[in-house]
Amino acid sequence: MLGGINPAILIASLMVASVPIILAAIGELVVEKAGVLNLGVEGMMIMGAICGFVTAVATGNPYLGFLGGAVGGALLSLIFGVLTQYFLSNQVATGLALTLFGLGLSSMIGQGYNGIKPPPTGVVPLGPLSDIPALGRILFSHDWVVYASILIVAAVWAVLKYTRTGLILRAVGESHDAAHALGYKVIRIRMLAIMFGGAMAGLGGAYISLVRVPQWTDGITAGAGWIALAIVVFASWRPWRILLGAYLFGGITVLQLNLQAAGAAIPVQYLSMSPYLITILVLVIMSSGKGRASMNAPAALGQNFHASR
Amino acid sequence: MQRRSILKGGAALGFATMMGGKLAFAQGLEKVKAGFIYVGPIGDGGWTFQHHQGALAVQQEYGDKVEVVWQENVPEGADAERALTQMALSGCNIIFTTSFGYMDATNAVAAKFPDVKFEHATGYKRDSANVSTYNARFYEGRAVQGHIAGKMTKTNKIGYIGSFPIPEVVMGINSYYLHAKKANPAVELSVVWAFTWFDPAKEADAAKALIDQGVDVIASHTDSTAPLAEAAKTEGKVIGFGQASDMSEYKPSPRVSSIIDNWAPYYIKRVGALLDGSYAQVDVWEGIGGGEVQIGEITDAVPADVKAEAEALRDSIGAGTYHPFTGPINKQDGSAWLAEGATAPDGELLGMNFYVEGITGDIPS
CATH class of the missing domain: 3.40.50.2300 (Response regulator)
Known part of the structure; x- marks a missing residue:
């Protein structure tokens, strides 16, 4: 059935294709674990895409570009944080507005950056490792962000599960009143989580404009932020499932295009909708059933906190 | 806002x-x-x-x-x-x-x-x-691209990133394929449908999928420069064309030529007609001859003889002496479409919903 498609190349491609979604989703997971619903992922991603692009072009250094992307995303998320945490605005509305604002602002910053090529982000030189047949192509021939994205997922998982910091973060997300009573600074913790989410989304956006498409055009993220948001929910707020969901989505997207290019006799419209359908289906089946997974949403998700209540 | x-x-x-x-x-x-x-x-x-x-x-x-x-x-x-x-x-x-x-x-x-x-x-x-x-008449430009693609491909596999399966796109695919085939009978065409006009990441993925399948000349019918950016990563192995705009920032390679949509004369004419009162309902379909479709510079990445042939093809289309859809042409299923020497009437082109003979795969419905 996979006639003519080299699985090693396919897996290598899907790992690259999934990076922006993994980064944005893992950031949003931390934000939501802290009890904040930030729907502005798309806006933060595209701000990261343009800030990263501008920084990389200005300095000629792709690493600084990624840093710039993360800072751009974090700064935009700061607006969201101040509005929702200090002025207690509605999180859903503020998040949506953040997306619109990010799209517009990035378009404005991006004036004059159309058609410029950013400095290339090279593959990490792993020497003879990348010459191993198949495995070398899959595991040892990527740029550093691909590896970083997996490490970040692992780190978030470990921190949430095993550390005191993770426990505090989750406590704030489950019951901010209880956390407050215990003496934790709910607002400060949430602000930090929001900024982490913004930085990750920005990093993901920068990956699109610096590596995946290597150029700037308005609206370059084209909805990746919304996919990331959906994956957080369908992955029932679990880091490794986010990795799985993103790889599934990215993998099937790449696979369906490869199947088309290879001339597989499957109607194209089924192929086109398959990434959405299969990703949702798999994650829904995994999180259904009697386990705790189905009720894994942080209890205080989307609720504003004020110490007087 | x-x-x-x-x-x-x-x-x-x-x-x-x-x-x-x-x-x-x-x-x-x-x-x-x-x-x-x-x-x-x-x-x-x-x-x-x-x-x-x-x-x-x-x-x-x-x-x-x-x-x-x-x-x-x-x-x-x-x-x-x-x-x-x-x-x-x-x-x-x-x-x-x-x-x-x-x-x-x-x-x-x-x-x-x-x-x-x-x-x-x-x-x-x-x-x-x-x-x-x-x-x-974008298909006129596609004919020129097809000729270059047929001559330039080394793997004999050429690709086309389709946006939506509408007559305009199908027309482009057919014209591209017919002229590639004429230039190089061994050529095979892979079509990937992106189902979007504008989604740079997806367009890049589509180009990457084609390249992974061994395609080395890519034409796209989507709106961004992402396919060219993807081709640029192959260090000269894969070439492509500017679409709608010249996309000259990817010169001399991967962008070896382009189709430029030149709408300005028409817009000026229509607004002018409204100003002077001569406005009337029209149905306009101009091509290379009328200046609405321009072929962007063919770069030095293309050998001189191929460039000369492509330019001759462009000029003959522009002069009206050659129609890109001139018979004999069969439909994909082998049934006859155009007889020897016959050219396709506009009405049939505008409703085109079939591939010509030799293209594999189906048009999504």
Whole structure:
């Protein structure tokens, strides 16, 4: 059935294709674990895409570009944080507005950056490792962000599960009143989580404009932020499932295009909708059933906190 | 955002202008407000960018006598109807809708605003007298690209990134394939449908999938420069073409030539006709000969003899001595379509829903 498609190349491609979604989703997971619903992922991603692009072009250094992307995303998320945490605005509305604002602002910053090529982000030189047949192509021939994205997922998982910091973060997300009573600074913790989410989304956006498409055009993220948001929910707020969901989505997207290019006799419209359908289906089946997974949403998700209540 | 509020604010004023405008039509209008609806952002570097260049040319040509307004990123479908209605209410005298998917919305809104002129790009429905359609014969440019592709491919595999399975795209695929085949009988075509006009990441993925499958010449029918950026990563192994806009930043390779949509002359003519009172409903379909389709410079990455052949092909199409769809041509299923020497009538081209013989795969329905 996979006639003519080299699985090693396919897996290598899907790992690259999934990076922006993994980064944005893992950031949003931390934000939501802290009890904040930030729907502005798309806006933060595209701000990261343009800030990263501008920084990389200005300095000629792709690493600084990624840093710039993360800072751009974090700064935009700061607006969201101040509005929702200090002025207690509605999180859903503020998040949506953040997306619109990010799209517009990035378009404005991006004036004059159309058609410029950013400095290339090279593959990490792993020497003879990348010459191993198949495995070398899959595991040892990527740029550093691909590896970083997996490490970040692992780190978030470990921190949430095993550390005191993770426990505090989750406590704030489950019951901010209880956390407050215990003496934790709910607002400060949430602000930090929001900024982490913004930085990750920005990093993901920068990956699109610096590596995946290597150029700037308005609206370059084209909805990746919304996919990331959906994956957080369908992955029932679990880091490794986010990795799985993103790889599934990215993998099937790449696979369906490869199947088309290879001339597989499957109607194209089924192929086109398959990434959405299969990703949702798999994650829904995994999180259904009697386990705790189905009720894994942080209890205080989307609720504003004020110490007087 | 701001543009929208300007539109809203002008709505009341707009009605008055429209009523006044009605009387003045025969002698032409004193001042024209021209609206443009774009499917993507102006900064896409391709399709929408070229339309906006046309809009700016109108502004430059007539100065104070025109006011140009536009809205970017208008989704095809119900949203388009809302955007169009808003523009019509804001006092636009003429509205250009610049994507195929606005066809029904354009005709629906046009029926409600008989005094506003509507111009729909690449469509074929003119339900009321105030709807005109205009298009460019992109397939003429595709013929030139196909010839270059057939000559340049080393793997004998060429690719085409399709947007939506509409006649305009199918026409382009057929023309591209026919001329590649003529230049190189061993050539095979892979078509990937992206189902989007503008999604750089997806367009890049589609190009990557084609490259992974061994394709080394890629033509795209989507709006951004992403496929060229993807081809650029292969360090010269894969070439492609600028689409809609020249995309000269990818010269000399991977971009070895391009199809440039040149809308400015048409926009200037139509707004001018509204100003001098000679405006009438039309259905325009110009190509290389009329200047709406231009072939961007063929770079040195293409051998001189291939370049000369491609330019000769371009000139013969432009002069009208050669039609890219000249028989004998069979349909994909082997049945005869055009007899020896016959050329395709426009009507059949505009409704084209079949591949020509030799292309594998099905057109999604």
